[in-house]
Amino acid sequence: MDTARYIVALDQGTTSSRAIIFNQDSEIVGSVQREFSQFFPKSGWVEHNPMEIWASQSASLTEVLAKTGIRSDQIAAIGITNQRETTIVWDKNTGQPIYNAIVWQCRRTTKLCEELKEQGWEEYIQDTTGLILDAYFSGSKLKWILDNVEGAREKAEAGDLLFGTVDSWLVWKLTNGRVHVTDYTNASRTMMFNIHTLQWDDKLLDMLGVPKQMLPEVKACSEIYGQTNIGGKGGTRIPIAGIAGDQQAALFGQQCYRKGMAKNTYGTGCFLLMNTGEVPVKSTHGLLTTIAFSLDGKVNYALEGSVFMGGATIQWLRDEMGLIRDASDTQYFASKVDDTNGVYLVPAFVGLGAPYWDPYARGTIVGLTRGANRNHIIRAALESIAYQSRDLLEAMQADAGISLKQLRVDGGAVANDFLLQFQADALGTEVVRPSLIESTALGAAYLAGLAVGYWDSVESLAESNTPDRCFSPDGDEAKRERLYKGWKRAVDCSRGWYDKDLDD
Ligand SMILES: Nc1ncnc2c1ncn2[C@@H]1O[C@H](COP(=O)(O)OP(=O)(O)O)[C@@H](O)[C@H]1O
Numbered sequence: 001m002d003t004a005r006y007i008v009a010l011d012q013g014t015t016s017s018r019a020i021i022f023n024q025d026s027e028i029v030g031s032v033q034r035e036f037s038q039f040f041p042k043s044g045w046v047e048h049n050p051m052e053i054w055a056s057q058s059a060s061l062t063e064v065l066a067k068t069g070i071r072s073d074q075i076a077a078i079g080i081t082n083q084r085e086t087t088i089v090w091d092k093n094t095g096q097p098i099y100n101a102i103v104w105q106c107r108r109t110t111k112l113c114e115e116l117k118e119q120g121w122e123e124y125i126q127d128t129t130g131l132i133l134d135a136y137f138s139g140s141k142l143k144w145i146l147d148n149v150e151g152a153r154e155k156a157e158a159g160d161l162l163f164g165t166v167d168s169w170l171v172w173k174l175t176n177g178r179v180h181v182t183d184y185t186n187a188s189r190t191m192m193f194n195i196h197t198l199q200w201d202d203k204l205l206d207m208l209g210v211p212k213q214m215l216p217e218v219k220a221c222s223e224i225y226g227q228t229n230i231g232g233k234g235g236t237r238i239p240i241a242g243i244a245g246d247q248q249a250a251l252f253g254q255q256c257y258r259k260g261m262a263k264n265t266y267g268t269g270c271f272l273l274m275n276t277g278e279v280p281v282k283s284t285h286g287l288l289t290t291i292a293f294s295l296d297g298k299v300n301y302a303l304e305g306s307v308f309m310g311g312a313t314i315q316w317l318r319d320e321m322g323l324i325r326d327a328s329d330t331q332y333f334a335s336k337v338d339d340t341n342g343v344y345l346v347p348a349f350v351g352l353g354a355p356y357w358d359p360y361a362r363g364t365i366v367g368l369t370r371g372a373n374r375n376h377i378i379r380a381a382l383e384s385i386a387y388q389s390r391d392l393l394e395a396m397q398a399d400a401g402i403s404l405k406q407l408r409v410d411g412g413a414v415a416n417d418f419l420l421q422f423q424a425d426a427l428g429t430e431v432v433r434p435s436l437i438e439s440t441a442l443g444a445a446y447l448a449g450l451a452v453g454y455w456d457s458v459e460s461l462a463e464s465n466t467p468d469r470c471f472s473p474d475g476d477e478a479k480r481e482r483l484y485k486g487w488k489r490a491v492d493c494s495r496g497w498y499d500k501d502l503d504d
């Protein structure tokens with residue numbers, strides 16, 4: 001009988017739920033992915049059904065065990081990583097969500113955030129939470145639910161409702177309603193958490209009208225939070241032993257344990273994170289200060305640049321425009337032309353995140369001439385992902401006062417060689433793709449494995465994820481700067497487009 005033991009990572013992303021099994025050599029031995037529905041009830045609104053999130057996640061877990069033939073008693077621990085900020089409120093008595101999950105991309109609270117800015121909350125929020133006052137984060141989404149779902153506030157005050165980001169929701173479901181927790185990285189994205197004192201911030205809770213009793217207990221990223229019972233009563237109990245937001249988990253999975261190390265993840269959005277060590281660095285260039293991970297009683301911080309539309313731009317080409325059948329087709333079409341023929345696409349579909357933070361920007365295609373064709377637009381979409389990442393890197397280098405020699409990348413879209421070569425050219429920096437691009441899941445697995453002694457220490461994990469390919473820049477600096485200048489002009493065209501008076 002096979003007595004080998006494994007770690008399972010549950011990676012609950014914006015577009016799919018995955019369950020991935022790792023062995024002690026950090027290799028994937030099985031993986032299952034399930035997509036789930038996206039709801040766009042109004043312009044700029046994005047929702048998920050929390051029950052569908054749970055169903056897709058638990059089904060992927062059951063399926064990966066069945067597919068690999070690995071028994072539940074061979075699983076040493078489960079690590080959870082998740083799309084961050086997405087806000088869920090549920091009734092603790094019935095276990096039913098009272099509203100759909102309001103997704104991180106959702107802009108419904110833009111106007112509320114503008115009002116809070118007018119009331120002078122911006123500085124306090126940045127100093128306390130490390131965040132920009134924006135609809136991206138959970139705080140204003142939670143307030144929206146309490147203000148707009150009938151009876152919600154009364155129930156919350158009576159102690160009947162619980163709030164959680166997706167990690168909390170999954171742990172609560174996995175433990176059958178016994179454990180209501182989150183971790184420091186997810187808490188640091190709520191706009192309600194003081195990243196210096198590591199406590200929920202009473203002043204912000206008061207301002208948002210959030211009863212503290214609905215908030216989860218905040219824990220480190222690597223410890224046993226509870227047990228899940230696979231196979232029902234009398235089944236195997238597996239410890240849930242790691243939690244981190246997906247971007248922080250990717251930083252950990254890319255083994256950026258030391259100050260100054262950075263990675264960029266190309267999934268639905270793009271997220272560039274740099275480990276700044278045990279000291280939080282305040283950004284003056286539109287980046288976020290956030291918790292990178294907490295381990296062995298210590299907290300590491302990161303600077304983060306968040307772009308809302310990365311790979312999702314490619315989904316738009318496929319689903320709304322019908323220009324491609326599969327995301328991977330973009331590499332073929334983009335390579336059929338030498339350049340974009342002067343076309344730029346700014347994917348500000350839900351406004352612009354870092355470093356612009358313009359909720360009123362909207363998607364824009366500029367530079368069209370009679371010769372512009374489908375290939376140019378597809379190429380411009382891929383290039384937009386790289387330009388947005390350059391915007392982030394420039395801000396990061398200015399904030400941290402360093403010049404990055406190499407960028408580690410991961411996420412679904414880095415399968416695209418054209419994108420990574422163009423990224424290297426646009427940055428003038430080496431771009432390194434690891435052999436295992438599921439860094440997010442790997443990070444969650446590491447956190448869980450460290451908590452149960454499956455792996456001894458961070459040092460024992462060092463450099464287990466070796467490079468697959470290194471993309472070197474073409475060295476044509478004049479071209480790089482000319483193209484980037486065009487991008488900046490295109491961004492200017494996209495800004496401030498949405499008519500504020502039409503906002504709800
Ligand atoms: N070959 C490819 N070229 C460009 N984009 C891709 C490619 N493959 C996948 N993508 C994009 O990557 C995203 C999926 O990456 P993933 O890391 O799974 O995202 P998430 O965790 O946000 O759900 C999708 O938005 C998809 O359009």
Ligand SMILES: O=P(O)(O)OC[C@H](O)CO
Nearest residue numbers: 013014083084267268269
């Ligand atoms: O689902 P992803 O991988 O695009 O990540 C979403 C981020 O966590 C949002 O902040």
